Amino acid sequence: MRAANRSDLLMDQPLPHNEPGFREVRVSSTYRDAKLPEKDILKEVEQYGYDEDATFAIKLALEEAMTNAVKHGNRNDPSKCVIVRYAVDDHRVVICIRDQGTGFTPEAVPDPTEPDRLMLPSGRGIMLMKAYMDEVEYRHDGTEVYLVKRRK
Amino acid sequence: MSTADELDILTERRGPALIVSLVGSASMEHCEELNERLLDACLQKPDILVIDLSRLVFMCSLGLGGLVAAYLRVQKYRGKFAIAAPDAAIKEMLELTRLHTLLPIFTSASDAVAHLNRTTE
Numbered sequence: 001m002r003a004a005n006r007s008d009l010l011m012d013q014p015l016p017h018n019e020p021g022f023r024e025v026r027v028s029s030t031y032r033d034a035k036l037p038e039k040d041i042l043k044e045v046e047q048y049g050y051d052e053d054a055t056f057a058i059k060l061a062l063e064e065a066m067t068n069a070v071k072h073g074n075r076n077d078p079s080k081c082v083i084v085r086y087a088v089d090d091h092r093v094v095i096c097i098r099d100q101g102t103g104f105t106p107e108a109v110p111d112p113t114e115p116d117r118l119m120l121p122s123g124r125g126i127m128l129m130k131a132y133m134d135e136v137e138y139r140h141d142g143t144e145v146y147l148v149k150r151r152k
Numbered sequence: 153m154s155t156a157d158e159l160d161i162l163t164e165r166r167g168p169a170l171i172v173s174l175v176g177s178a179s180m181e182h183c184e185e186l187n188e189r190l191l192d193a194c195l196q197k198p199d200i201l202v203i204d205l206s207r208l209v210f211m212c213s214l215g216l217g218g219l220v221a222a223y224l225r226v227q228k229y230r231g232k233f234a235i236a237a238p239d240a241a242i243k244e245m246l247e248l249t250r251l252h253t254l255l256p257i258f259t260s261a262s263d264a265v266a267h268l269n270r271t272t273e
């Protein structure tokens with residue numbers, strides 16, 4: 001029953017993320033706290049039987065999005081929080097992560113695979129999210145990222 | 153023993169080589185320590201620095217950045233650097249980011265040491 005309700009919700013709606021069926025977690029801007037939602041989300045992913053590749057992709061995208069929220073969005077300010085809303089069902093996993101920063105322009109982020117950027121130690125997070133997730137969309141001037149992974 | 157969410161960093165000297173083995177998961181909360189430990193390894197200026205990933209199950213982009221920073225430091229003092237035995241998922245990440253074109257990758261730490269030892273002599 002729970003899965004069917006969530007499935008209807010997720011598949012029929014134009015992807016809002018604050019309605020019933022989505023869980024919300026707020027954490028402070030430290031890497032340790034930013035890790036907390038991951039455990040709950042991956043536990044649900046496992047319960048719904050997503051395969052190893054999908055689980056790796058979701059874990060990686062979550063880590064990259066949370067790192068960006070803590071480091072670039074909230075500038076490692078522990079007084080600021082990161083809000084995570086998520087829902088998992090038989091068809092897909094939806095995660096929205098919002099920070100309290102000033103935002104950014106995703107289109108302006110350079111391609112980290114360009115030869116002259118390969119030797120830079122950072123700048124690969126967005127590229128990895130896009131490579132591993134089915135949908136990656138930035139909203140609210142880049143302060144929120146919306147991630148979807150569909151079951152193959 | 154590391155679980156999937158922990159990271160152990162082990163170092164071993166093998167002649168001219170320093171092997172740094174990452175065991176577990178190099179996720180965001182571990183990468184500051186990882187980068188510090190890689191910096192420590194580079195400051196020893198071994199002729200050969202090998203990062204053994206054979207027991208690593210996960211790495212985020214902060215970890216990839218640590219590998220790049222270590223590679224650059226070793227290049228700076230004209231040492232040899234290699235990555236050894238990434239699993240399929242981490243190897244795919246290295247390929248997607250095209251870091252496999254920058255960082256030499258070997259099937260094992262022993263192979264890396266043997267190969268780089270020959271080219272050092």
